[in-house]
Amino acid sequence: MAPRVLISDKISPASVKIFTDRGVEVDYQPDLGKDRDALAAIIGQYDGLAIRSATKVTSKVLAQAGNLKVIGRAGIGVDNVDIPAATQRGVIVMNTPFGNSITTAEHAIALLLALSREIPAADQSTQAGKWEKTRFLGVEITGKTLGLIGCGNIGSIVSDRALGLRMKVIAFDPFLSHERAQDLGVEKVELDDLLGRADFITLHTPLTEKTKNIVSATALNKTKKGVRIINCARGGLVDEAALRVALDSGHVAGAAFDVFSTEPATENPLFGHPHVICTPHLGASTMEAQENVALQIAEQMSDYLTRGAITNAVNFPSITAEEAPKLRPFITLAEKLGSFAGQLTETGITSVRITCQGEVAHMNTRALTSAAIAGLLRPMLADINVVSAPSVAKERGIVIEETTSEADSDYDALVTLTVITEKLERTVSGTVFGDGKPRIVEIKGIKVDAEFAPSMIYVANEDKPGFVGSFASLLGEAGVNIATFALGRLSQGGDAIALVQIDGTVSDAVMDKVRKLPQVRMAKPLAF
Template sequence: MPRVLISDKISPASVQIFKDRGVEVDYQPDLGKDRDALAAIIGNYDGLAIRSATKVTSKVLAQAGQLKVIGRAGIGVDNVDIPTATARGVIVMNTPFGNSITTAEHAIALLLAIAREIPAADQSTQAGKWEKTRFLGVEITGKTLGIIGCGNIGSIVSDRAIGLKMKVIAFDPFLSFERAEDLGVEKVELEELLSRADFISLHTPLTDRTKNILSVDNLALTKKGVRVINCARGGLVDEAALRKALDSGHVAGAAFDVFSTEPATENPLFGHPHVICTPHLGASTMEAQENVALQIAEQMSDYLVRGAITNAVNFPSISAEEAPKLRPFILLAEKLGSFAGQLTDTGISSVRITYQGEVAAMNTKALTSAAIAGLLRPMLADINVVSAPVVAKERGIVIEETTSEADSDYDALMTLTVVTENMERSISGTVFADGKPRIIDIKGIKIDAEFAPSMIYVANEDKPGFVGRFASLLGEAGVNIATFALGRYSPGGDAIALVQIDGDVPDSVMEQVRALPQVRQARPLVF
């Protein structure tokens, strides 16, 4: 009988689900706070069920000799060392949609509270004061709500706001115009949202692209008197800059449930009379806690007893029989998607994936999920191979999958085509006999390159002197070139350079690369 340790406080009902499905359970809800104690006993268990208090570090995983699965009752898995877990063959599962309604409702509650200054009015009244003229709020009816990130939670917030007779505009690069129309929201660019919104509510993951999306410069673009709500992730807003905007009166109020550092014992926003703060309560309702606890118990039991994999962040849903042959192609699919995602800035309307040769007979559903996850992850950090198709559907992205056994130059060929509002880009790859995925075609230009942890992609004109200037620029900056792959349409025409480098490339160096006269586009890539 498989054994599962529950090291955080989750619903007791989950314990019964484990037992009913033939899994032995050890419920120690306070153990997760003591990493040494957890590491000392984790080797006795096949599964570990957690919430946010337990930190599954490399030290803990080093002692987990028989651990097969970690289940997070909730969406965030930043408390789990996923690379180490993956290297040790441990599946990491989460429950990405179990608390969406609860979080959306909390955002709406904070929106109403900040509009009418309810917490401050309550405190004043209970102190024996009667300050009717002090708390002059604003109506939300007819006001414009700007939603940054219109995915699962953002779309629920928009639905509730429309019901409250608000006008909703949304910025989300992955939201199609058709999906926006279905939701009843107006899709806009970020600058337009900032200039028009009376209220701004954030519902996007924290990534390199979204960090401080409300920066000092972007806050300056907002409408005077705007109110900001953040129930998504700390770090999306420059909190010090927001405090200055509040002090100056440019921003009329803010309501935050998440902070750049948590637990937040001090913060630039604390103490301001027009700020409401709650201690990360977005998912804290009885219903949400129950839902995610029951869901993770079901998922972990299914995996331990039957081998079924659901909502895994580090492995697709495939059977044990398929795994050995499919694994290198899953890696190829995810890296092709990541390549395209890192080069895509505008909204995606559709994705076409073509499988030719022997790969066409494989589990293409798992491959497509891996490709979509790789494509969306640069903007949506919490996405996984299971949730990726659902997230893509929520944003109105049409996914087309084609299989063909037609002959080609390769035994197996996978082509990913991304269609956005203003361009179409294709990338093809294969897996050679060594099991390593390779890029063989980008936008119709033949090229042969392995994926590497750190790369530079350059689209340029095929003119004499480019390679020399480019290589010299990197050399002068101390950036070492490991491999250098080149391809072109025709002499003097469009060309591509795909360069593997050692370590990261500084932003200043990339700016110099982009400034070269032959360069049309240059991006650092991370795999």
């Protein structure tokens, strides 16, 4: 029986031919995705679901998707898909990470130019029969400083176009190396430096916990008077209410937004301001981009449904069916080791080294490396997947070194991840025991034995009496229950670590108290 795919968003009809030519039945209902109940009612009939941004694939929808094997997002952002729920149900989630990069970058440049010369307002005035030549006094962009918040695939294209317009480009991106910045012709800076120097600021970063409201009221107060702000990335990166206040005061000269914290945006604090340009999420809306992502997702989904090939999966690496059973637990291990290191890393990464020893050295180590890099970068780059991770790292000038070794160790198989930043080197090792559960066995040369858990606390401390008691008491007083407590140390009285599994989450206030304990050097909440 031929696999069936539902297309529930407005995707180029050319994708239908790709599916049918490859033996996949297609049901093209481009308006269905707007009605979640209607989608949930019929989704159980299909093996695949092809979407854009209008369809929201919630846990409720997935609960009715008994036959669903793959979700294909024609575009990069997958924030409209409940990925944990899809993963739990064994549904592969694919995207097309590079299909609309040029189109989005060009839209950002278009808004920058329109904003600098007040083109929308001037057009409206002129067509109304007015001739207000002296009213619309714009600014030149030549010689001005453009600040990029995020300099990945799209940001680097914007920088290239801006340099062609004779702008000076500075960039804030924790994953951008100085070497890569030099190749691009941009200056790598810290966020506060960018805010204080930029005449124009444009955002090109995904929406994560770390980047939400990255342009906050506090950040806006650090900007130059007369700055102009462009956002074609994700709604929620800018505090829109705070920006409205800054626009009203005249501190911010103008803003151009293609994305909003709530979409469709029928109302927003920015609407109605005379120095604001708004477009309805048009970043990827060109004929070329629509065609590219539609054809690409149709090919990827067809290959998976008919041949089992996995490409550009957000929640699973590209591996063959034969490799999967033995490799899968080590892929999970590698991704969690990467996530562990990524959650602790706050400075620019220059290189990453993955070492596989013992039995795992004979496996598909490329998949392990991709999984480790994806886990490492995901805390800052939410849309990254295990397929695109190496190329994204390369874009940022991160050197990846992969080695295998037959050397004896205490374990039949050992994966070690070393992350080198501009300030330090961090090493973490793990293995998979007979129960199939990945675990950490060494951190910074200190032996430890801890399983990964959804919510954990990592502490680096001095090995002095009283730490365990003080730490446990502090959590107890805050109502935080300890599930497991793993300890390790280099030597008596020397460097020590603790990995603590807790029930639920821990508040920022409690973490601040933990960091103030006299023996603690660093403390960080972790989520896996």
